[in-house]
Amino acid sequence: MEGLTIGRVAKRAGVGVETIRFYERKGLLEDPPRRESGYRQYPEEAVARIRFIRRAKDLGFSLREVDELLTLRVDRRTSASEVRRRAEAKIEDIEIKLAELGRMKAALVELTACCEGRGATGECPILEALEGDSRSGAGQQTGRSRK
Amino acid sequence: MEGLTIGRVAKRAGVGVETIRFYERKGLLEDPPRRESGYRQYPEEAVARIRFIRRAKDLGFSLREVDELLTLRVDRRTSASEVRRRAEAKIEDIEIKLAELGRMKAALVELTACCEGRGATGECPILEALEGDSRSGAGQQTGRSRK
DNA sequence: ATAAACCCCGTACTATAGTACGGAGTCAAG
DNA sequence: CTTGACTCCGTACTATAGTACGGGGTTTAT
Incomplete structure:
Protein backbone atom coordinates (compact mmCIF):
# COMPACT_ATOMS: atom_id res chain seq x y z
CA MET A 1 0.00 0.00 0.00
CA GLU A 2 1.66 3.16 -1.23
CA GLY A 3 0.65 6.26 0.65
CA LEU A 4 -2.52 7.10 2.51
CA THR A 5 -6.01 7.19 1.14
CA ILE A 6 -7.96 10.38 1.47
CA GLY A 7 -10.09 8.83 4.19
CA ARG A 8 -7.10 7.94 6.32
CA VAL A 9 -5.61 11.39 5.92
CA ALA A 10 -8.93 12.91 6.85
CA LYS A 11 -9.19 10.83 9.99
CA ARG A 12 -5.65 11.61 11.09
CA ALA A 13 -5.99 15.29 10.41
CA GLY A 14 -9.39 15.46 12.05
CA VAL A 15 -11.29 16.79 9.06
CA GLY A 16 -13.78 15.40 6.58
CA VAL A 17 -12.87 13.92 3.24
CA GLU A 18 -14.74 16.74 1.55
CA THR A 19 -12.63 19.32 3.28
CA ILE A 20 -9.49 17.82 1.81
CA ARG A 21 -10.92 17.88 -1.68
CA PHE A 22 -11.99 21.44 -1.03
CA TYR A 23 -8.48 22.47 0.01
CA GLU A 24 -7.15 20.77 -3.07
CA ARG A 25 -9.49 22.75 -5.30
CA LYS A 26 -8.37 25.92 -3.52
CA GLY A 27 -4.75 25.10 -4.18
CA LEU A 28 -3.84 24.75 -0.52
CA LEU A 29 -3.02 21.12 -1.04
CA GLU A 30 -1.29 20.12 -4.18
CA ASP A 31 -2.87 17.40 -6.26
CA PRO A 32 -1.51 14.13 -4.96
CA PRO A 33 -0.43 11.26 -7.18
CA ARG A 34 -3.11 8.75 -8.08
CA ARG A 35 -3.33 5.04 -8.45
CA GLU A 36 -4.48 3.66 -11.75
CA SER A 37 -7.94 3.57 -10.26
CA GLY A 38 -7.83 7.30 -9.73
CA TYR A 39 -7.61 7.05 -5.94
CA ARG A 40 -5.49 9.74 -4.34
CA GLN A 41 -2.33 8.62 -2.59
CA TYR A 42 -1.09 10.98 0.08
CA PRO A 43 2.31 11.10 1.71
CA GLU A 44 2.43 11.30 5.48
CA GLU A 45 3.28 15.01 5.36
CA ALA A 46 -0.16 15.83 4.01
CA VAL A 47 -1.55 15.31 7.49
CA ALA A 48 0.75 17.92 9.00
CA ARG A 49 -0.09 20.34 6.25
CA ILE A 50 -3.81 19.98 6.83
CA ARG A 51 -3.38 20.35 10.56
CA PHE A 52 -1.42 23.52 9.95
CA ILE A 53 -4.17 24.90 7.74
CA ARG A 54 -6.71 24.22 10.46
CA ARG A 55 -4.67 25.80 13.20
CA ALA A 56 -3.90 28.88 11.19
CA LYS A 57 -7.54 29.24 10.26
CA ASP A 58 -8.55 29.05 13.92
CA LEU A 59 -6.11 31.84 14.60
CA GLY A 60 -8.00 34.13 12.31
CA PHE A 61 -6.10 33.70 9.07
CA SER A 62 -8.19 33.29 5.95
CA LEU A 63 -7.42 30.40 3.64
CA ARG A 64 -5.79 32.88 1.31
CA GLU A 65 -3.47 34.00 4.07
CA VAL A 66 -2.78 30.43 5.05
CA ASP A 67 -1.79 29.79 1.46
CA GLU A 68 0.57 32.74 1.63
CA LEU A 69 2.12 31.30 4.75
CA LEU A 70 2.49 27.87 3.24
CA THR A 71 4.09 29.07 0.07
CA LEU A 72 6.66 31.13 1.91
CA ARG A 73 9.73 29.38 0.64
CA VAL A 74 12.73 30.23 -1.38
CA ASP A 75 12.58 28.79 -4.83
CA ARG A 76 13.55 29.77 -8.34
CA ARG A 77 10.69 32.18 -8.69
CA THR A 78 11.08 33.91 -5.38
CA SER A 79 14.20 35.60 -4.10
CA MET B 1 -26.61 66.68 20.09
CA GLU B 2 -27.20 63.69 22.33
CA GLY B 3 -25.04 60.71 21.52
CA LEU B 4 -23.49 59.63 18.27
CA THR B 5 -25.24 58.82 15.06
CA ILE B 6 -24.67 55.43 13.53
CA GLY B 7 -22.48 56.97 10.86
CA ARG B 8 -20.17 58.57 13.39
CA VAL B 9 -19.88 55.38 15.37
CA ALA B 10 -19.13 53.48 12.19
CA LYS B 11 -16.40 55.89 11.22
CA ARG B 12 -14.77 55.83 14.64
CA ALA B 13 -14.93 52.08 14.89
CA GLY B 14 -13.71 51.61 11.36
CA VAL B 15 -16.67 49.64 10.09
CA GLY B 16 -19.60 50.28 7.79
CA VAL B 17 -22.99 51.45 8.97
CA GLU B 18 -24.48 48.20 7.75
CA THR B 19 -22.14 46.20 9.93
CA ILE B 20 -23.42 47.96 13.00
CA ARG B 21 -27.01 47.23 12.09
CA PHE B 22 -25.97 43.66 11.43
CA TYR B 23 -24.37 43.32 14.87
CA GLU B 24 -27.48 44.81 16.37
CA ARG B 25 -29.65 42.21 14.67
CA LYS B 26 -27.32 39.50 15.95
CA GLY B 27 -27.65 40.77 19.49
CA LEU B 28 -23.98 41.74 19.81
CA LEU B 29 -24.96 45.36 20.18
CA GLU B 30 -27.99 46.21 22.16
CA ASP B 31 -30.64 48.33 20.51
CA PRO B 32 -29.67 51.93 21.22
CA PRO B 33 -32.14 54.62 22.19
CA ARG B 34 -33.69 56.57 19.33
CA ARG B 35 -34.60 60.13 18.66
CA GLU B 36 -38.17 60.95 17.82
CA SER B 37 -37.14 60.66 14.19
CA GLY B 38 -36.09 57.09 14.75
CA TYR B 39 -32.37 57.84 14.43
CA ARG B 40 -30.16 55.69 16.65
CA GLN B 41 -28.23 57.51 19.36
CA TYR B 42 -25.12 55.74 20.53
CA PRO B 43 -23.11 56.34 23.65
CA GLU B 44 -19.37 56.67 23.27
CA GLU B 45 -18.82 53.15 24.62
CA ALA B 46 -20.45 51.64 21.57
CA VAL B 47 -17.28 52.39 19.64
CA ALA B 48 -15.12 50.38 22.05
CA ARG B 49 -17.56 47.53 21.94
CA ILE B 50 -17.49 47.37 18.15
CA ARG B 51 -13.72 47.56 18.09
CA PHE B 52 -13.62 44.70 20.54
CA ILE B 53 -15.89 42.62 18.35
CA ARG B 54 -13.64 43.26 15.39
CA ARG B 55 -10.46 42.39 17.22
CA ALA B 56 -11.88 39.22 18.66
CA LYS B 57 -13.17 38.18 15.27
CA ASP B 58 -9.73 38.71 13.75
CA LEU B 59 -8.34 36.44 16.42
CA GLY B 60 -10.47 33.60 15.20
CA PHE B 61 -13.49 33.90 17.46
CA SER B 62 -16.87 33.54 15.82
CA LEU B 63 -19.49 36.19 16.49
CA ARG B 64 -21.22 33.71 18.76
CA GLU B 65 -18.04 33.33 20.78
CA VAL B 66 -17.55 37.07 20.84
CA ASP B 67 -21.02 37.39 22.23
CA GLU B 68 -20.14 34.89 24.92
CA LEU B 69 -17.09 36.95 25.79
CA LEU B 70 -19.04 40.18 25.91
CA THR B 71 -21.79 38.84 28.10
CA LEU B 72 -19.36 37.47 30.64
CA ARG B 73 -20.49 39.50 33.55
CA VAL B 74 -21.98 38.92 36.90
CA ASP B 75 -25.58 39.89 37.09
CA ARG B 76 -28.75 38.62 38.63
CA ARG B 77 -29.15 35.85 36.15
CA THR B 78 -25.61 34.58 36.30
CA SER B 79 -23.75 33.53 39.40
C1' DA C 1 -35.50 76.95 1.92
C1' DT C 2 -33.21 73.91 -0.56
C1' DA C 3 -29.79 70.54 -1.63
C1' DA C 4 -26.39 67.42 0.05
C1' DA C 5 -25.59 64.25 3.27
C1' DC C 6 -27.36 61.23 6.48
C1' DC C 7 -30.54 57.85 8.36
C1' DC C 8 -34.64 54.50 8.27
C1' DC C 9 -36.12 49.65 6.89
C1' DG C 10 -36.49 45.37 4.52
C1' DT C 11 -34.71 42.53 1.11
C1' DA C 12 -31.33 40.65 -1.72
C1' DC C 13 -26.83 39.69 -2.93
C1' DT C 14 -21.79 38.31 -2.08
C1' DA C 15 -17.59 35.79 -0.39
C1' DT C 16 -15.76 32.35 2.46
C1' DA C 17 -15.48 27.84 4.13
C1' DG C 18 -17.13 24.13 4.10
C1' DT C 19 -21.13 19.85 3.79
C1' DA C 20 -24.17 16.92 1.57
C1' DC C 21 -25.86 14.16 -2.36
C1' DG C 22 -25.93 10.66 -5.66
C1' DG C 23 -24.67 7.59 -9.11
C1' DA C 24 -20.79 5.00 -10.40
C1' DG C 25 -16.36 2.58 -9.90
C1' DT C 26 -12.84 0.18 -6.55
C1' DC C 27 -10.98 -2.47 -2.69
C1' DA C 28 -10.58 -5.86 1.04
C1' DA C 29 -12.77 -9.66 3.62
C1' DG C 30 -15.41 -13.46 4.14
C1' DC D 1 -17.73 -13.56 -5.91
C1' DT D 2 -20.38 -10.90 -3.30
C1' DT D 3 -20.96 -7.40 0.09
C1' DG D 4 -19.96 -3.34 2.39
C1' DA D 5 -16.93 0.28 2.99
C1' DC D 6 -14.41 3.46 0.55
C1' DT D 7 -13.46 6.47 -3.47
C1' DC D 8 -14.45 9.13 -7.66
C1' DC D 9 -16.71 13.48 -9.63
C1' DG D 10 -19.71 17.33 -10.22
C1' DT D 11 -23.30 19.93 -8.39
C1' DA D 12 -25.98 21.82 -4.89
C1' DC D 13 -26.81 23.29 -0.43
C1' DT D 14 -25.60 25.51 4.23
C1' DA D 15 -23.83 28.84 7.77
C1' DT D 16 -21.34 32.85 8.74
C1' DA D 17 -20.35 37.52 8.17
C1' DG D 18 -21.12 40.94 6.05
C1' DT D 19 -22.53 44.48 1.59
C1' DA D 20 -25.49 46.62 -1.50
C1' DC D 21 -29.92 48.53 -3.03
C1' DG D 22 -33.81 51.40 -3.20
C1' DG D 23 -37.45 54.21 -1.89
C1' DG D 24 -38.40 56.82 1.53
C1' DG D 25 -37.92 60.54 5.73
C1' DT D 26 -34.49 63.78 8.46
C1' DT D 27 -30.58 67.00 9.38
C1' DT D 28 -27.56 70.35 8.37
C1' DA D 29 -24.83 73.55 5.79
C1' DT D 30 -25.17 77.12 2.49
Whole structure:
Protein backbone atom coordinates (compact mmCIF):
# COMPACT_ATOMS: atom_id res chain seq x y z
CA MET A 1 0.00 0.00 0.00
CA GLU A 2 1.66 3.16 -1.23
CA GLY A 3 0.65 6.26 0.65
CA LEU A 4 -2.52 7.10 2.51
CA THR A 5 -6.01 7.19 1.14
CA ILE A 6 -7.96 10.38 1.47
CA GLY A 7 -10.09 8.83 4.19
CA ARG A 8 -7.10 7.94 6.32
CA VAL A 9 -5.61 11.39 5.92
CA ALA A 10 -8.93 12.91 6.85
CA LYS A 11 -9.19 10.83 9.99
CA ARG A 12 -5.65 11.61 11.09
CA ALA A 13 -5.99 15.29 10.41
CA GLY A 14 -9.39 15.46 12.05
CA VAL A 15 -11.29 16.79 9.06
CA GLY A 16 -13.78 15.40 6.58
CA VAL A 17 -12.87 13.92 3.24
CA GLU A 18 -14.74 16.74 1.55
CA THR A 19 -12.63 19.32 3.28
CA ILE A 20 -9.49 17.82 1.81
CA ARG A 21 -10.92 17.88 -1.68
CA PHE A 22 -11.99 21.44 -1.03
CA TYR A 23 -8.48 22.47 0.01
CA GLU A 24 -7.15 20.77 -3.07
CA ARG A 25 -9.49 22.75 -5.30
CA LYS A 26 -8.37 25.92 -3.52
CA GLY A 27 -4.75 25.10 -4.18
CA LEU A 28 -3.84 24.75 -0.52
CA LEU A 29 -3.02 21.12 -1.04
CA GLU A 30 -1.29 20.12 -4.18
CA ASP A 31 -2.87 17.40 -6.26
CA PRO A 32 -1.51 14.13 -4.96
CA PRO A 33 -0.43 11.26 -7.18
CA ARG A 34 -3.11 8.75 -8.08
CA ARG A 35 -3.33 5.04 -8.45
CA GLU A 36 -4.48 3.66 -11.75
CA SER A 37 -7.94 3.57 -10.26
CA GLY A 38 -7.83 7.30 -9.73
CA TYR A 39 -7.61 7.05 -5.94
CA ARG A 40 -5.49 9.74 -4.34
CA GLN A 41 -2.33 8.62 -2.59
CA TYR A 42 -1.09 10.98 0.08
CA PRO A 43 2.31 11.10 1.71
CA GLU A 44 2.43 11.30 5.48
CA GLU A 45 3.28 15.01 5.36
CA ALA A 46 -0.16 15.83 4.01
CA VAL A 47 -1.55 15.31 7.49
CA ALA A 48 0.75 17.92 9.00
CA ARG A 49 -0.09 20.34 6.25
CA ILE A 50 -3.81 19.98 6.83
CA ARG A 51 -3.38 20.35 10.56
CA PHE A 52 -1.42 23.52 9.95
CA ILE A 53 -4.17 24.90 7.74
CA ARG A 54 -6.71 24.22 10.46
CA ARG A 55 -4.67 25.80 13.20
CA ALA A 56 -3.90 28.88 11.19
CA LYS A 57 -7.54 29.24 10.26
CA ASP A 58 -8.55 29.05 13.92
CA LEU A 59 -6.11 31.84 14.60
CA GLY A 60 -8.00 34.13 12.31
CA PHE A 61 -6.10 33.70 9.07
CA SER A 62 -8.19 33.29 5.95
CA LEU A 63 -7.42 30.40 3.64
CA ARG A 64 -5.79 32.88 1.31
CA GLU A 65 -3.47 34.00 4.07
CA VAL A 66 -2.78 30.43 5.05
CA ASP A 67 -1.79 29.79 1.46
CA GLU A 68 0.57 32.74 1.63
CA LEU A 69 2.12 31.30 4.75
CA LEU A 70 2.49 27.87 3.24
CA THR A 71 4.09 29.07 0.07
CA LEU A 72 6.66 31.13 1.91
CA ARG A 73 9.73 29.38 0.64
CA VAL A 74 12.73 30.23 -1.38
CA ASP A 75 12.58 28.79 -4.83
CA ARG A 76 13.55 29.77 -8.34
CA ARG A 77 10.69 32.18 -8.69
CA THR A 78 11.08 33.91 -5.38
CA SER A 79 14.20 35.60 -4.10
CA ALA A 80 15.34 35.13 -0.54
CA SER A 81 14.86 38.80 0.18
CA GLU A 82 11.30 38.68 -1.08
CA VAL A 83 10.51 35.72 1.13
CA ARG A 84 12.15 37.49 4.00
CA ARG A 85 10.07 40.58 3.44
CA ARG A 86 6.85 38.61 3.34
CA ALA A 87 7.78 36.52 6.35
CA GLU A 88 8.52 39.64 8.32
CA ALA A 89 5.14 41.06 7.43
CA LYS A 90 3.51 37.88 8.68
CA ILE A 91 5.55 38.02 11.85
CA GLU A 92 4.21 41.48 12.44
CA ASP A 93 0.64 40.28 11.92
CA ILE A 94 1.29 37.55 14.43
CA GLU A 95 2.81 39.92 16.94
CA ILE A 96 -0.29 42.06 16.79
CA LYS A 97 -2.44 39.02 17.37
CA LEU A 98 -0.23 37.94 20.25
CA ALA A 99 -0.51 41.34 21.87
CA GLU A 100 -4.27 41.46 21.49
CA LEU A 101 -4.74 37.95 22.79
CA GLY A 102 -2.52 38.86 25.70
CA ARG A 103 -4.67 41.87 26.53
CA MET A 104 -7.79 39.83 26.19
CA LYS A 105 -6.43 37.18 28.48
CA ALA A 106 -5.41 39.79 31.04
CA ALA A 107 -8.91 41.20 30.96
CA LEU A 108 -10.41 37.77 31.53
CA VAL A 109 -8.03 37.08 34.36
CA GLU A 110 -9.04 40.33 35.96
CA LEU A 111 -12.63 39.36 35.46
CA THR A 112 -12.20 36.08 37.28
CA ALA A 113 -10.47 37.96 40.08
CA CYS A 114 -13.54 40.17 40.19
CA CYS A 115 -15.78 37.14 40.61
CA GLU A 116 -13.62 35.99 43.42
CA GLY A 117 -13.61 39.27 45.25
CA ARG A 118 -17.22 40.22 45.17
CA GLY A 119 -20.28 38.18 45.59
CA ALA A 120 -22.85 37.59 42.93
CA THR A 121 -23.70 41.23 42.58
CA GLY A 122 -20.77 42.88 40.80
CA GLU A 123 -20.80 43.87 37.19
CA CYS A 124 -17.23 43.88 35.89
CA PRO A 125 -17.70 43.00 32.22
CA ILE A 126 -14.81 42.34 29.94
CA LEU A 127 -14.84 45.69 28.22
CA GLU A 128 -14.30 47.52 31.48
CA ALA A 129 -11.49 45.18 32.36
CA LEU A 130 -9.94 45.91 28.99
CA GLU A 131 -10.27 49.65 29.14
CA GLY A 132 -8.67 49.52 32.52
CA ASP A 133 -11.54 50.99 34.45
CA SER A 134 -13.39 53.71 32.68
CA ARG A 135 -16.05 54.90 34.99
CA SER A 136 -18.44 53.29 37.35
CA GLY A 137 -22.15 52.87 37.07
CA ALA A 138 -23.50 53.66 33.63
CA GLY A 139 -23.85 49.95 33.06
CA GLN A 140 -25.65 49.03 29.91
CA GLN A 141 -28.53 46.73 30.47
CA THR A 142 -28.64 43.74 28.24
CA GLY A 143 -31.99 43.36 26.63
CA ARG A 144 -31.64 39.68 25.87
CA SER A 145 -33.26 38.76 22.62
CA ARG A 146 -31.37 36.13 20.77
CA LYS A 147 -32.15 36.22 17.10
CA MET B 1 -26.61 66.68 20.09
CA GLU B 2 -27.20 63.69 22.33
CA GLY B 3 -25.04 60.71 21.52
CA LEU B 4 -23.49 59.63 18.27
CA THR B 5 -25.24 58.82 15.06
CA ILE B 6 -24.67 55.43 13.53
CA GLY B 7 -22.48 56.97 10.86
CA ARG B 8 -20.17 58.57 13.39
CA VAL B 9 -19.88 55.38 15.37
CA ALA B 10 -19.13 53.48 12.19
CA LYS B 11 -16.40 55.89 11.22
CA ARG B 12 -14.77 55.83 14.64
CA ALA B 13 -14.93 52.08 14.89
CA GLY B 14 -13.71 51.61 11.36
CA VAL B 15 -16.67 49.64 10.09
CA GLY B 16 -19.60 50.28 7.79
CA VAL B 17 -22.99 51.45 8.97
CA GLU B 18 -24.48 48.20 7.75
CA THR B 19 -22.14 46.20 9.93
CA ILE B 20 -23.42 47.96 13.00
CA ARG B 21 -27.01 47.23 12.09
CA PHE B 22 -25.97 43.66 11.43
CA TYR B 23 -24.37 43.32 14.87
CA GLU B 24 -27.48 44.81 16.37
CA ARG B 25 -29.65 42.21 14.67
CA LYS B 26 -27.32 39.50 15.95
CA GLY B 27 -27.65 40.77 19.49
CA LEU B 28 -23.98 41.74 19.81
CA LEU B 29 -24.96 45.36 20.18
CA GLU B 30 -27.99 46.21 22.16
CA ASP B 31 -30.64 48.33 20.51
CA PRO B 32 -29.67 51.93 21.22
CA PRO B 33 -32.14 54.62 22.19
CA ARG B 34 -33.69 56.57 19.33
CA ARG B 35 -34.60 60.13 18.66
CA GLU B 36 -38.17 60.95 17.82
CA SER B 37 -37.14 60.66 14.19
CA GLY B 38 -36.09 57.09 14.75
CA TYR B 39 -32.37 57.84 14.43
CA ARG B 40 -30.16 55.69 16.65
CA GLN B 41 -28.23 57.51 19.36
CA TYR B 42 -25.12 55.74 20.53
CA PRO B 43 -23.11 56.34 23.65
CA GLU B 44 -19.37 56.67 23.27
CA GLU B 45 -18.82 53.15 24.62
CA ALA B 46 -20.45 51.64 21.57
CA VAL B 47 -17.28 52.39 19.64
CA ALA B 48 -15.12 50.38 22.05
CA ARG B 49 -17.56 47.53 21.94
CA ILE B 50 -17.49 47.37 18.15
CA ARG B 51 -13.72 47.56 18.09
CA PHE B 52 -13.62 44.70 20.54
CA ILE B 53 -15.89 42.62 18.35
CA ARG B 54 -13.64 43.26 15.39
CA ARG B 55 -10.46 42.39 17.22
CA ALA B 56 -11.88 39.22 18.66
CA LYS B 57 -13.17 38.18 15.27
CA ASP B 58 -9.73 38.71 13.75
CA LEU B 59 -8.34 36.44 16.42
CA GLY B 60 -10.47 33.60 15.20
CA PHE B 61 -13.49 33.90 17.46
CA SER B 62 -16.87 33.54 15.82
CA LEU B 63 -19.49 36.19 16.49
CA ARG B 64 -21.22 33.71 18.76
CA GLU B 65 -18.04 33.33 20.78
CA VAL B 66 -17.55 37.07 20.84
CA ASP B 67 -21.02 37.39 22.23
CA GLU B 68 -20.14 34.89 24.92
CA LEU B 69 -17.09 36.95 25.79
CA LEU B 70 -19.04 40.18 25.91
CA THR B 71 -21.79 38.84 28.10
CA LEU B 72 -19.36 37.47 30.64
CA ARG B 73 -20.49 39.50 33.55
CA VAL B 74 -21.98 38.92 36.90
CA ASP B 75 -25.58 39.89 37.09
CA ARG B 76 -28.75 38.62 38.63
CA ARG B 77 -29.15 35.85 36.15
CA THR B 78 -25.61 34.58 36.30
CA SER B 79 -23.75 33.53 39.40
CA ALA B 80 -20.18 34.60 39.98
CA SER B 81 -19.00 31.03 39.91
CA GLU B 82 -20.69 30.45 36.58
CA VAL B 83 -19.02 33.50 35.09
CA ARG B 84 -15.76 32.37 36.55
CA ARG B 85 -16.10 28.95 34.98
CA ARG B 86 -16.88 30.38 31.57
CA ALA B 87 -14.12 32.93 31.80
CA GLU B 88 -11.63 30.24 32.67
CA ALA B 89 -12.69 28.21 29.68
CA LYS B 90 -12.12 31.24 27.48
CA ILE B 91 -8.75 31.82 29.06
CA GLU B 92 -7.79 28.31 28.12
CA ASP B 93 -8.92 28.85 24.54
CA ILE B 94 -6.78 31.94 24.46
CA GLU B 95 -3.78 30.18 25.90
CA ILE B 96 -3.99 27.59 23.18
CA LYS B 97 -4.12 30.32 20.58
CA LEU B 98 -1.19 32.10 22.20
CA ALA B 99 0.88 28.93 22.17
CA GLU B 100 0.09 28.21 18.55
CA LEU B 101 0.78 31.74 17.45
CA GLY B 102 4.04 31.55 19.35
CA ARG B 103 5.06 28.43 17.52
CA MET B 104 4.05 29.92 14.22
CA LYS B 105 6.05 33.01 14.90
CA ALA B 106 9.08 30.95 15.88
CA ALA B 107 8.81 29.04 12.63
CA LEU B 108 8.67 32.27 10.64
CA VAL B 109 11.62 33.69 12.51
CA GLU B 110 13.58 30.58 11.71
CA LEU B 111 12.50 30.91 8.13
CA THR B 112 13.86 34.44 7.89
CA ALA B 113 17.08 33.25 9.44
CA CYS B 114 17.18 30.65 6.69
CA CYS B 115 16.86 33.34 4.05
CA GLU B 116 19.68 35.17 5.66
CA GLY B 117 21.99 32.21 5.83
CA ARG B 118 21.64 30.77 2.41
CA GLY B 119 21.36 32.40 -0.93
CA ALA B 120 18.35 32.24 -3.18
CA THR B 121 18.46 28.50 -3.51
CA GLY B 122 17.33 27.06 -0.20
CA GLU B 123 13.92 25.61 0.42
CA CYS B 124 13.10 25.91 4.10
CA PRO B 125 9.31 26.20 4.04
CA ILE B 126 7.30 26.95 7.12
CA LEU B 127 6.16 23.41 7.76
CA GLU B 128 9.72 22.19 7.99
CA ALA B 129 10.53 25.02 10.33
CA LEU B 130 7.57 24.02 12.45
CA GLU B 131 8.19 20.29 12.47
CA GLY B 132 11.91 20.59 12.33
CA ASP B 133 13.04 22.72 15.21
CA SER B 134 11.10 21.01 18.00
CA ARG B 135 13.31 22.12 20.81
CA SER B 136 14.74 25.56 20.28
CA GLY B 137 13.27 28.96 21.03
CA ALA B 138 9.49 28.99 20.93
CA GLY B 139 9.36 29.74 24.61
CA GLN B 140 5.62 29.22 25.15
CA GLN B 141 4.79 26.74 27.80
CA THR B 142 1.62 25.28 26.46
CA GLY B 143 0.52 23.09 29.26
CA ARG B 144 -0.46 20.25 26.99
CA SER B 145 -2.80 18.88 29.61
CA ARG B 146 -6.52 19.34 29.51
CA LYS B 147 -9.30 18.09 27.26
C1' DA C 1 -35.50 76.95 1.92
C1' DT C 2 -33.21 73.91 -0.56
C1' DA C 3 -29.79 70.54 -1.63
C1' DA C 4 -26.39 67.42 0.05
C1' DA C 5 -25.59 64.25 3.27
C1' DC C 6 -27.36 61.23 6.48
C1' DC C 7 -30.54 57.85 8.36
C1' DC C 8 -34.64 54.50 8.27
C1' DC C 9 -36.12 49.65 6.89
C1' DG C 10 -36.49 45.37 4.52
C1' DT C 11 -34.71 42.53 1.11
C1' DA C 12 -31.33 40.65 -1.72
C1' DC C 13 -26.83 39.69 -2.93
C1' DT C 14 -21.79 38.31 -2.08
C1' DA C 15 -17.59 35.79 -0.39
C1' DT C 16 -15.76 32.35 2.46
C1' DA C 17 -15.48 27.84 4.13
C1' DG C 18 -17.13 24.13 4.10
C1' DT C 19 -21.13 19.85 3.79
C1' DA C 20 -24.17 16.92 1.57
C1' DC C 21 -25.86 14.16 -2.36
C1' DG C 22 -25.93 10.66 -5.66
C1' DG C 23 -24.67 7.59 -9.11
C1' DA C 24 -20.79 5.00 -10.40
C1' DG C 25 -16.36 2.58 -9.90
C1' DT C 26 -12.84 0.18 -6.55
C1' DC C 27 -10.98 -2.47 -2.69
C1' DA C 28 -10.58 -5.86 1.04
C1' DA C 29 -12.77 -9.66 3.62
C1' DG C 30 -15.41 -13.46 4.14
C1' DC D 1 -17.73 -13.56 -5.91
C1' DT D 2 -20.38 -10.90 -3.30
C1' DT D 3 -20.96 -7.40 0.09
C1' DG D 4 -19.96 -3.34 2.39
C1' DA D 5 -16.93 0.28 2.99
C1' DC D 6 -14.41 3.46 0.55
C1' DT D 7 -13.46 6.47 -3.47
C1' DC D 8 -14.45 9.13 -7.66
C1' DC D 9 -16.71 13.48 -9.63
C1' DG D 10 -19.71 17.33 -10.22
C1' DT D 11 -23.30 19.93 -8.39
C1' DA D 12 -25.98 21.82 -4.89
C1' DC D 13 -26.81 23.29 -0.43
C1' DT D 14 -25.60 25.51 4.23
C1' DA D 15 -23.83 28.84 7.77
C1' DT D 16 -21.34 32.85 8.74
C1' DA D 17 -20.35 37.52 8.17
C1' DG D 18 -21.12 40.94 6.05
C1' DT D 19 -22.53 44.48 1.59
C1' DA D 20 -25.49 46.62 -1.50
C1' DC D 21 -29.92 48.53 -3.03
C1' DG D 22 -33.81 51.40 -3.20
C1' DG D 23 -37.45 54.21 -1.89
C1' DG D 24 -38.40 56.82 1.53
C1' DG D 25 -37.92 60.54 5.73
C1' DT D 26 -34.49 63.78 8.46
C1' DT D 27 -30.58 67.00 9.38
C1' DT D 28 -27.56 70.35 8.37
C1' DA D 29 -24.83 73.55 5.79
C1' DT D 30 -25.17 77.12 2.49
